[in-house]
Amino acid sequence: MIENLRIWSISxxxxxxxxxEQVVEIGPMSGKSNVIYWLEKRGIEANDDRVNRxxxxxxxxxxxxxxxxxxxxxxxxxxxARERGKG
Numbered sequence: 488m489i490e491n492l493r494i495w496s497i498s499x500x501x502x503x504x505x506x507x508e509q510v511v512e513i514g515p516m517s518g519k520s521n522v523i524y525w526l527e528k529r530g531i532e533a534n535d536d537r538v539n540r541x542x543x544x545x546x547x548x549x550x551x552x553x554x555x556x557x558x559x560x561x562x563x564x565x566x567x568a569r570e571r572g573k574g
């Protein structure tokens with residue numbers, strides 16, 4: 488019950504009521520909790536160094552779509568490195 492109340496207070500329409508789930512993206516307005524959730528949702532360990540690097544990069548990405556693409560590419564490289572055991 489409290490979880491449902493929390494979801495209602497955060498988003499106008501709870502995605503779970505429609506068989507969907509909340510989408511969390513990382514950008515300049517994100518907090519570290521968003522970064523941690525984003526990583527964990529993808530099965531990536533959310534250690535302090537990784538969270539801080541992504542958080543700092545997100546805060547620096549205040550420009551247009553080109554910067555967002557570069558940011559996403561950086562996150563993709565992070566995931567690929569993790570898959571290779573280098574993350």
